[in-house]
Amino acid sequence: MSFLPKPKLHHPKLPTNALGYTRRDYEGAISTLCAGCGHDSISAAIIQACFELDIEPHRVAKMSGIGCSSKTPDYFLGASHGFNSVHGRMPSVLTGANLANRELLYLGVSGDGDSASIGFGQFAHSIRRGVNMAYIVENNGVYGLTKGQFSATSDKGSKAKKGTVNTDEAIDLVGIALQLGATYVARSFSGDKDQLVPLIKGAMRHDGPAFIDCISPCVAFNNHEGSTKSYDFVREHNEAMNRLDVITSRAPITADYAPGEVREVEQHDGSILRLRKLHAEYDPTDRVAAMHHLHERKAAGEIVTGLLFIDPDPRDLHANLGTVARPLNRLGDALLVPGAAALEAINTGLR
Amino acid sequence: MRGPVTATNDFVVKFANVNGSGSASANQLFAKAILRMGIPIASRNIFPSNIQGLPTWFEVRVSGEGYLGRRGGVDLMVAMNPQTWERDVAEIDPGGYLFYDSTRPVPQSRFREDVHVIGVPLTAMCNAAYTDARQRQLFKNIMYVGALSALLQIDPAVVETLLSEQYKGKEKLAKPNQEAFQMGRDWALANLPCPLGLTLERADKVGDRIYVDGNSAAGLGAVYGGATVCAWYPITPSTSLAEGFERYAKKFRTDPDGRKRYAIVQAEDELASIGIVIGAAWNGARAFTATSGPGISLMQEFVGLSYFAEIPSVIFDVQRAGPSTGMPTRTQQSDVLAAAYASHGDTKHVVLLPEDPHECFAFGADAFDIADRLQQPVFVLLDLDIGMNDWLCEPFAWDDSRRMDRGKVMTAEELEAGRVFGRYLDADGDGIPYRTYPGTHPSKGAFFTRGTSRDRFAKYTEVGAAYVDNMQRLLQKFETAKGIVPRPVLRQAAEPTRTGVIYYGSSSAAMREALSALEAEGIHVDALRIRAFPFHQEVERFVADHDQVFVVEQNRDAQLRTLLMNECGIVPQQLIPVLHYDGTPITARFIRAAIGDKVLAQILPFAGAAAE
Numbered sequence: 028m029s030f031l032p033k034p035k036l037h038h039p040k041l042p043t044n045a046l047g048y049t050r051r052d053y054e055g056a057i058s059t060l061c062a063g064c065g066h067d068s069i070s071a072a073i074i075q076a077c078f079e080l081d082i083e084p085h086r087v088a089k090m091s092g093i094g095c096s097s098k099t100p101d102y103f104l105g106a107s108h109g110f111n112s113v114h115g116r117m118p119s120v121l122t123g124a125n126l127a128n129r130e131l132l133y134l135g136v137s138g139d140g141d142s143a144s145i146g147f148g149q150f151a152h153s154i155r156r157g158v159n160m161a162y163i164v165e166n167n168g169v170y171g172l173t174k175g176q177f178s179a180t181s182d183k184g185s186k187a188k189k190g191t192v193n194t195d196e197a198i199d200l201v202g203i204a205l206q207l208g209a210t211y212v213a214r215s216f217s218g219d220k221d222q223l224v225p226l227i228k229g230a231m232r233h234d235g236p237a238f239i240d241c242i243s244p245c246v247a248f249n250n251h252e253g254s255t256k257s258y259d260f261v262r263e264h265n266e267a268m269n270r271l272d273v274i275t276s277r278a279p280i281t282a283d284y285a286p287g288e289v290r291e292v293e294q295h296d297g298s299i300l301r302l303r304k305l306h307a308e309y310d311p312t313d314r315v316a317a318m319h320h321l322h323e324r325k326a327a328g329e330i331v332t333g334l335l336f337i338d339p340d341p342r343d344l345h346a347n348l349g350t351v352a353r354p355l356n357r358l359g360d361a362l363l364v365p366g367a368a369a370l371e372a373i374n375t376g377l378r
Numbered sequence: 379m380r381g382p383v384t385a386t387n388d389f390v391v392k393f394a395n396v397n398g399s400g401s402a403s404a405n406q407l408f409a410k411a412i413l414r415m416g417i418p419i420a421s422r423n424i425f426p427s428n429i430q431g432l433p434t435w436f437e438v439r440v441s442g443e444g445y446l447g448r449r450g451g452v453d454l455m456v457a458m459n460p461q462t463w464e465r466d467v468a469e470i471d472p473g474g475y476l477f478y479d480s481t482r483p484v485p486q487s488r489f490r491e492d493v494h495v496i497g498v499p500l501t502a503m504c505n506a507a508y509t510d511a512r513q514r515q516l517f518k519n520i521m522y523v524g525a526l527s528a529l530l531q532i533d534p535a536v537v538e539t540l541l542s543e544q545y546k547g548k549e550k551l552a553k554p555n556q557e558a559f560q561m562g563r564d565w566a567l568a569n570l571p572c573p574l575g576l577t578l579e580r581a582d583k584v585g586d587r588i589y590v591d592g593n594s595a596a597g598l599g600a601v602y603g604g605a606t607v608c609a610w611y612p613i614t615p616s617t618s619l620a621e622g623f624e625r626y627a628k629k630f631r632t633d634p635d636g637r638k639r640y641a642i643v644q645a646e647d648e649l650a651s652i653g654i655v656i657g658a659a660w661n662g663a664r665a666f667t668a669t670s671g672p673g674i675s676l677m678q679e680f681v682g683l684s685y686f687a688e689i690p691s692v693i694f695d696v697q698r699a700g701p702s703t704g705m706p707t708r709t710q711q712s713d714v715l716a717a718a719y720a721s722h723g724d725t726k727h728v729v730l731l732p733e734d735p736h737e738c739f740a741f742g743a744d745a746f747d748i749a750d751r752l753q754q755p756v757f758v759l760l761d762l763d764i765g766m767n768d769w770l771c772e773p774f775a776w777d778d779s780r781r782m783d784r785g786k787v788m789t790a791e792e793l794e795a796g797r798v799f800g801r802y803l804d805a806d807g808d809g810i811p812y813r814t815y816p817g818t819h820p821s822k823g824a825f826f827t828r829g830t831s832r833d834r835f836a837k838y839t840e841v842g843a844a845y846v847d848n849m850q851r852l853l854q855k856f857e858t859a860k861g862i863v864p865r866p867v868l869r870q871a872a873e874p875t876r877t878g879v880i881y882y883g884s885s886s887a888a889m890r891e892a893l894s895a896l897e898a899e900g901i902h903v904d905a906l907r908i909r910a911f912p913f914h915q916e917v918e919r920f921v922a923d924h925d926q927v928f929v930v931e932q933n934r935d936a937q938l939r940t941l942l943m944n945e946c947g948i949v950p951q952q953l954i955p956v957l958h959y960d961g962t963p964i965t966a967r968f969i970r971a972a973i974g975d976k977v978l979a980q981i982l983p984f985a986g987a988a989a990e
């Protein structure tokens with residue numbers, strides 16, 4: 028039995044997507060975050076991306092840990108199941124959910140404290156296991172929810188609101204994701220919606236571990252002079268490698284590009300990632316070169332953004348484990364329970 | 379000198395070996411041969427936490443009466459480890475036997491006057507028969523089984539059958555084993571007075587029982603229970619449970635094209651293991667983890683989430699002693715409180731307490747129905763003794779008409795038909811709400827899962843009354859659980875008595891024997907075996923019906939007793955702890971002495987004054 032989606036009644040002029048949904052059908056509860064918080068812009072970008080991709084909201088499972096960032100799944104995709112789990116442990120919960128039903132889309136939302144501090148291990152292991160997911164870290168360099176302590180992504184030398192200077196080395200989650208085999212790696216900025224929306228779309232259409240480090244200023248605790256995660260600082264130091272367009276079959280190619288300016292990568296599911304190069308020499312399909320470039324530009328004080336790496340032919344955890352195509356949560360007794368006769372044979376072998 | 383112990387089908391043989399010397403399979407052969415003669419046995423490994431070189435013991439209790447617990451004491455010591463000679467010799471009961479490798483002379487002073495010595499030049503015989511060092515080592519073990527077969531009257535035909543079964547398809551290996559066995563046997567027949575005072579006589583006391591370890595049984599139970607996701611992190615003594623699941627799942631759940639109808643993840647730690655279980659269960663798969671005490675400690679936060687967010691999760695805890703390595707490869711029942719009250723906040727959980735591998739299988743499967751029906755964590759508490767030793771137990775049983783009970787899951791059809799869905803709404807008055815799986819319906823039934831701070835319809839709220847409302851419902855659910863979990867089992871004494879005993883888990887076998895011994899002495903004790911927490915009303919009634927109730931446990935702090943006092947409002951004076959926690963499995967003699975002496979002395983001291 029299938030059920031026809033029944034879009035809510037909205038203003039008749041609101042544009043609809045291929046499913047007949049408006050952008051509002053992808054919204055969630057009202058945000059309780061501070062006005063101007065970067066995280067809210069990311070929620071808006073997620074809504075936009077899912078709307079544009081014609082995703083059925085109920086086919087998405089949104090998972091998070093604990094933090095201001097992890098609260099946000101309540102504020103988008105209200106028709107999706109969501110899971111606000113425990114601090115730093117979203118990756119394992121998402122991994123389990125994915126194992127249970129490989130057919131849904133898994134969107135993991137986390138913070139820099141959640142993923143780089145308490146949950147660093149789970150972040151790393153979910154990536155190296157190849158879980159098919161879009162994993163977004165809303166990175167503000169502090170613990171927002173506990174009022175502004177440094178997190179593990181705070182840059183060395185960065186100044187806290189109260190004046191303390193961070194003396195610890197920062198963890199670059201993009202570098203770790205690259206090293207551990209993520210097959211889609213991007214960095215973006217909550218203040219650059221044009222860049223962020225296509226990056227989220229590409230990640231949602233990627234069939235493997237897709238990771239986005241999204242710098243997302245905390246207006247309450249880390250948007251001051253001396254912070255390296257403030258709106259001003261990021262705008263000044265942002266160096267985009269490319270501009271992405273995600274083209275599904277519905278969207279015809281329109282714009283003109285100069286020769287060599289554009290590179291197209293086809294993903295597993297047929298979607299096309301069209302990359303307009305901003306740095307001619309940057310090759311996002313070369314993992315080692317990407318890592319090298321990242322280190323080099325970081326040393327030069329730049330924040331490198333864009334689609335930094337893409338493996339168009341990824342393998343995921345299910346492929347590694349060799350599980351059946353049908354979701355495990357839909358297998359019934361006949362396929363799972365061996366029965367009395369088989370048990371009697373086991374008994375015989377144990378006598 | 380005391381005369382030699384004589385007994386037929388009722389004695390204890392203990393093998394002292396060096397870990398990694400290949401003795402395990404020879405000792406198994408010895409044990410199984412006796413079983414095949416129709417004589418019940420109980421066997422136990424006592425092993426160090428390393429792979430090679432340290433002492434290891436294997437104890438075989440032969441009991442025509444069918445007592446499967448440890449009796450205590452040793453009648454025949456097979457002392458193959460010079461390192462532990464002193465203590466092994468010291469452990470033999472007066473009048474017992476010492477079997478040793480007599481290749482090198484042992485000074486008279488190292489024997490005991492009251493023990494009968496049987497020397498077999500095993501090393502010399504092996505050195506003469508084999509040139510390869512590995513063969514010399516391996517066949518020495520089979521050779522002592524051969525010698526013992528002559529001394530104890532093991533039927534050699536049974537051994538031959540066992541060897542040919544073991545090496546089916548590898549006949550080349552069966553032959554040399556057979557020869558080594560015969561060599562040892564022939565030597566003993568020619569050079570020793572056979573049989574000893576200890577003899578075996580064919581019987582028909584085994585019936586259709588099976589001989590299996592609890593971890594394999596629980597792993598098989600999880601397969602029958604319909605588990606599809608297993609996430610675990612290696613830890614003795616639970617590792618072989620996950621491995622058992624894998625072995626049976628591979629056998630029964632592999633599609634013709636090789637693809638698997640199950641997923642096993644060896645996670646990076648126990649936090650991830652339980653996280654994966656919770657994620658999978660949230661998404662409608664049956665999922666479990668297997669661990670031991672240290673893993674339970676690490677899982678605390680997540681267990682609370684599973685409780686509050688009402689997500690079914692199954693946790694097998696194969697209990698062991700204390701932290702770090704060493705003692706942890708010894709048995710204990712010391713996670714009872716840690717499991718029952720796991721996590722922060724007000725929590726309490728269902729705990730199942732199987733007594734043997736038969737129940738490990740049964741509860742292993744039932745745990746998934748119980749977890750789904752209650753939507754909360756279910757702990758299945760094994761211990762090293764049940765988990766890693768082969769036990770003689772009733773065969774596994776399954777009813778083909780049984781179907782997985784997934785509990786209250788609202789379907790797309792029901793949502794479409796307009797049924798009210800409130801994730802935390804007590805629609806049926808039993809405290810158990812309905813849930814939906816993600817992806818069920820395009821516009822109905824989705825909800826946002828959080829630990830707390832939500833109303834009956836899963837909407838965010840920090841209102842105190844909503845929190846209390848939810849907590850009260852969880853209590854109601856715990857009441858409902860009492861009717862769902864396995865009931866206690868009563869064994870009434872032959873005569874009316876005001877003395878009772880409560881026991882659980884692996885103590886059960888030794889308990890049964892102790893009760894018979896007590897009865898023979900005229901001490902009548904009613905016995906209640908608890909099989910689950912929360913406690914059934916029957917437990918309270920049992921305590922009320924007796925003046926004093928012994929509580930037999932394998933831990934220091936009388937954990938089940940604490941739980942009984944706490945949950946049933948029982949006065950401490952009424953519950954007398956009997957505690958065994960040195961890391962070896964509890965014995966019938968220990969229990970008999972602890973209860974018998976106190977009853978006879980009419981002094982029934984209270985807490986702390988544990989027996990011995």
Ligand SMILES: Cc1ncc(C[n+]2csc(CCOP(=O)(O)OP(=O)(O)O)c2C)c(N)n1
Pocket residue numbers: 093094095096097114137138139140141142165167169170171172173178
């Ligand atoms: C086990 C545990 N320890 C500590 C906390 C307290 N805590 C809540 S959120 C948080 C930090 C969140 O930081 P981040 O992930 O960066 O999210 P942000 O609020 O900055 O978006 C901490 C430490 C907790 N919830 N759980």
Ligand code: SF4
Pocket residue numbers: 059060061063064065066095096167171172244245246247248
């Ligand atoms: S404290 Fe910071 S991170 Fe949290 S909502 Fe406010 S601005 Fe956002």
Ligand SMILES: [Mg+2]
Pocket residue numbers: 094138139140165166167168169170171178
């Ligand atoms: Mg943060």
